Amino acid sequence: MDFYHESVLLKETIESLNIKEDGIYLDGTVGGGGHSSEILKKLGQKGLLIGLDQDIAAINKSQETLSQISDNYKLFKTNYENFEEVLDSLNIEKIDGFLLDLGVSSFQFDKGDRGFSYKVDAKLDMRMNQDSSFSAYDIVNGYSKEEISKILWDYADEKWANRIAEFIVNARKTKKITTTFELVEIIKNAIPASARRKKGHPAKKTFQALRIETNNEINILRNTLDRMIDRLRPQGRICVISFHSLEDRIVKDTFRYKFLDCICPKEAPVCVCDKEREINIITRKPITPSEEELKNNNRSHSAKLRVAEKI
Structure with missing residues (x-):
């Protein structure tokens, strides 16, 4: 079975990343390469796309897809929580954009032996890696x-x-x-x-x-988002597509905290916390799929996109 995943909120996500031709972008959940393909199409020869996925089937499919567009990309089989090791290995300090699509691919759901689906009899598995x-x-x-x-x-x-x-x-x-x-x-x-x-x-x-x-999905998200924001260049953006209320709340709360320029108690006469605002929140309310997308892609129903920009 081929690796297939219909990218959710594709147009909205690519627009939100505000891609620069010579920028460096990291897709932490590259999947079949749907979002990454559109990022790569917008990059010039000095730009770079970095794709991560812990599923080897996703890496193989992305390699096949992206190689038909250009060669300024690098793929790594690893969980996005290890993004710092990847950037350090490439001698890259800061980048222009992060993308996380936290949805499970259609391939993982539908391929019988992976055990993700309650509709297919298989060994109890559910490992993305x-x-x-x-x-x-x-x-x-x-x-x-x-x-x-x-x-x-x-x-x-x-x-x-x-x-x-x-x-x-x-x-x-x-x-x-x-x-x-x-x-x-x-x-x-x-x-x-x-x-x-x-x-x-x-x-x-x-x-x-x-x-x-x-797959320890919630803890990994909770422990990674703020580190990603730290590695953004000024005006760099982070886009996160979530499908679960708890995931969305983690993204929203992380963005809110990074937006604050003071965390002192309200009764404090002067600020002593030294907290500085790190981002602007681009999406006060999350972006959700259009009626057309909801009609054409059933798995987009609970998707929410939140976007922030580094100051």
């Missing part, structure tokens, strides 16, 4: 009932989190849960029939939470 030794199997078969319940609630707002966790723990006493369909059946049994008849697949939220936990 297939060199990792930790998978969804380890969560489902190793976490306590309380730990499973917590991630289902925190990462998916799953109303039936506690009950699903209880059913998972009880089921694995008999045998290990090894496949996606085994897990789907347990989830269906845990959720009352009246609730299962409502809109959406009953396993959707559980699978989302397991994927986020497997």
Whole structure:
């Protein structure tokens, strides 16, 4: 199966990056190269695109796509949290733009053996980086009932989190849960029939939470954004596309903090914190997909783009 991912908010993101012909831009989630292709088309010979992805299938597809446009790009198989090591290896101190598209590619969802989809029977996996030794199997078969319940609630707002966790723990006493369909059946049994008849697949939220936990997505985002802002040149921009309310809140809160020029208590007579404003927030409200995009790309529905510019 080919690697395919329909880039969400493509036009809006490229416009928001405010690309300079001789600039340096880093796409931390290069995927199939959709956004990166459009960045590369706008770069001259002195410009550079750096693409990162922890999925080797994404790197291979991006190489194939970008090589048809120009050669002023470099690809690295690594998680975007390691961007500083990549920039340092290239002797690059500051860059003109960062892009993060936090969505999961259609390829990862649809390819049977990756275990991301509740619609395809496969081994419980969900690793974006297939060199990792930790998978969804380890969560489902190793976490306590309380730990499973917590991630289902925190990462998916799953109303039936506690009950699903209880059913998972009880089921694995008999045998290990090894496949996606085994897990789907347990989830269906845990959720009352009246609730299962409502809109959406009953396993959707559980699978989302397991994927986020497997790949440590929330913690990586939380620990990386401010470091990216630090490596931007003046007037450089950072664009983040999120698909989850918790991701969006992390982006919004990080941007707000970096925008503040004082964090002293309101009752303090004078400022003593030495905090300085580092960015201007370009998107007071997040940019969301147009009606046309929502109609043509079902997976764009929860997408939100936030943009900030380094002072």
